[in-house]
Amino acid sequence: VVEYLYKNKFVWEKDLGSLTMTELNLHNITTHKGEALASIRSDKTALQAFSILHEKHISGLPVVDDHNRLVANVSVQDLKEIGHDASDFKVIHEPLLEYLKHAHSQKKFRLFSSDKPVHFHGKETLSEMFEKIHKNRVHRIYYVDSHDHLFGVVTLGDLLKFFLNH
Numbered sequence: 001v002v003e004y005l006y007k008n009k010f011v012w013e014k015d016l017g018s019l020t021m022t023e024l025n026l027h028n029i030t031t032h033k034g035e036a037l038a039s040i041r042s043d044k045t046a047l048q049a050f051s052i053l054h055e056k057h058i059s060g061l062p063v064v065d066d067h068n069r070l071v072a073n074v075s076v077q078d079l080k081e082i083g084h085d086a087s088d089f090k091v092i093h094e095p096l097l098e099y100l101k102h103a104h105s106q107k108k109f110r111l112f113s114s115d116k117p118v119h120f121h122g123k124e125t126l127s128e129m130f131e132k133i134h135k136n137r138v139h140r141i142y143y144v145d146s147h148d149h150l151f152g153v154v155t156l157g158d159l160l161k162f163f164l165n166h
Contacts, residue, residue, distance in 0.1 A: 001160060002156060006130060009127065013127055017125060017126055019126055020123055020125055021124055021143075021154075037152055039062045039064050039068075040052055040064070040074070040096065042065055042095070042096055045093055045096060046092045046094060047093055049061055053074075053075075053076055059076050059139065060074065060075040060140050060155075061074050061075070062142055062150050063096055064150050067149070069147065069148040069150070070117060070144050070148050070149075072096070072097060072116065073117035074100060075139075079092075079103075116148065118142070119148075120141055120142070120143055120154075121143075121146065122143060129141060133156065139156050140156070
């Protein structure tokens with residue numbers, strides 16, 4: 001669906017593409033099923049992160065530092081990356097950023113990066129944000145302020161609902 005919308009953006013870009021995320025009110029999508037945005041601090045363990053994903057029935061979680069600045073993203077895919085060897089499973093008790101380094105080193109298509117996850121500040125247009133999602137092949141994009149403090153998340157599902165309603 002993302003590929004289709006991206007390749008056919010000429011259909012929607014004229015009317016919606018130049019509007020900013022703030023103008024479209026997409027920057028206010030900060031909750032999941034009416035709850036406050038879930039996040040986890042970087043000093044917690046991977047096991048704690050996966051527990052939150054399970055409890056909240058979500059597929060991804062922003063990782064923040066002590067000042068609520070976005071530093072990473074953890075997803076259910078990261079659990080799959082530790083492999084089928086039970087000896088690798090012990091890393092789930094490691095601090096989250098260490099776990100992510102290990103899990104991402106197992107991926108053949110993407111290595112762990114110290115760069116923060118894909119994000120936006122609210123001033124980006126819908127076209128620019130969609131380009132970020134398509135180019136980076138992500139399922140969510142985080143809304144941060146000018147100091148990288150986490151405020152929200154927009155998922156592919158949110159964008160698809162938006163397109164269906166317009």
